[in-house]
Amino acid sequence: MTVVLETRNLIKRFGAFAATNKVSLVVERGARQALIGPNGAGKTTLINLLTGVLEPSSGSVILDGEDITRLPSHQRVRRGIVRTFQINQLFSELTPLQSLALTVSNQLGISGRIWQALGRDERVAQRCDELLRQFHLDDVQDQKVSLLAYGKRRQLEIATALACNPRVLLLDEPVAGVPEGERQEIFDIVNALPAEVTVLLIEHDMDLVFNFARTVSVLVNGALFAEGDVQSISNDPRVKAVYLGEGTPHG
Ligand code: ADP
Numbered sequence: 001m002t003v004v005l006e007t008r009n010l011i012k013r014f015g016a017f018a019a020t021n022k023v024s025l026v027v028e029r030g031a032r033q034a035l036i037g038p039n040g041a042g043k044t045t046l047i048n049l050l051t052g053v054l055e056p057s058s059g060s061v062i063l064d065g066e067d068i069t070r071l072p073s074h075q076r077v078r079r080g081i082v083r084t085f086q087i088n089q090l091f092s093e094l095t096p097l098q099s100l101a102l103t104v105s106n107q108l109g110i111s112g113r114i115w116q117a118l119g120r121d122e123r124v125a126q127r128c129d130e131l132l133r134q135f136h137l138d139d140v141q142d143q144k145v146s147l148l149a150y151g152k153r154r155q156l157e158i159a160t161a162l163a164c165n166p167r168v169l170l171l172d173e174p175v176a177g178v179p180e181g182e183r184q185e186i187f188d189i190v191n192a193l194p195a196e197v198t199v200l201l202i203e204h205d206m207d208l209v210f211n212f213a214r215t216v217s218v219l220v221n222g223a224l225f226a227e228g229d230v231q232s233i234s235n236d237p238r239v240k241a242v243y244l245g246e247g248t249p250h251g
């Protein structure tokens with residue numbers, strides 16, 4: 001197996017508090033890896049360090065053998081580290097088709113001519129069609145994002161991330177805040193992501209985690225606490241103890 005993404009002794013301090021504490025995480029190419037842990041464990045902080053939203057206090061982030069620790073976010077996206085956010089960040093006045101056309105045009109280097117491209121560029125139209133179908137958005141492709149059901153918006157977020165042609169896709173709680181009845185569709189989409197894309201998923205819903213992941217990494221108090229396949233993690237008494245008494249972990 002080839003390692004695609006790796007952190008070495010990564011530390012992020014906020015004042016005296018270490019939100020990320022000496023994390024050495026390995027993600028293999030094509031991985032279906034979940035990052036779990038109680039609220040405040042440092043999951044989102046770790047994603048922020050991987051994507052360049054935050055700079056670590058020390059340690060490094062390696063992508064395909066290249067040290068990207070100090071690279072700005074947009075350069076990491078260009079190298080293929082793409083995330084979705086926990087909070088919706090879509091343009092509410094656009095439609096799903098327009099939103100995707102924007103990203104796809106950008107990827108193809110024709111972002112100056114988006115609206116024109118949407119109507120005339122066959123490559124843009126075709127890629128948008130594919131994405132709209134893959135993410136179950138074809139039925140709402142011409143509705144304003146602000147009018148979409150919340151679950152559909154999340155689907156569009158993941159579609160937008162995939163439109164950036166990621167090598168590594170980071171999903172931060174894709175069903176957080178999504179009504180129960182809209183979750184299954186997102187689960188299905190996450191489970192059907194292209195095999196060649198490496199996926200690191202932060203999730204609290206254990207059904208989703210255990211259906212999706214082959215590898216599970218558990219963070220507690222900023223540090224890697226346990227790691228293994230789904231079977232061993234779901235049976236690990238230490239992991240159970242961490243989650244016990246928490247109710248449904250959230251955050
Ligand atoms: P998780 O995503 O696992 O719920 P976070 O990574 O969001 O956890 O947060 C980990 C810890 O770091 C929390 O205690 C949180 O309050 C703290 N933290 C996160 N971001 C900041 C920040 N910008 N400044 C200070 N503390 C922060």
Ligand code: MG
Nearest residue numbers: 043044086251
């Ligand atoms: Mg979080």
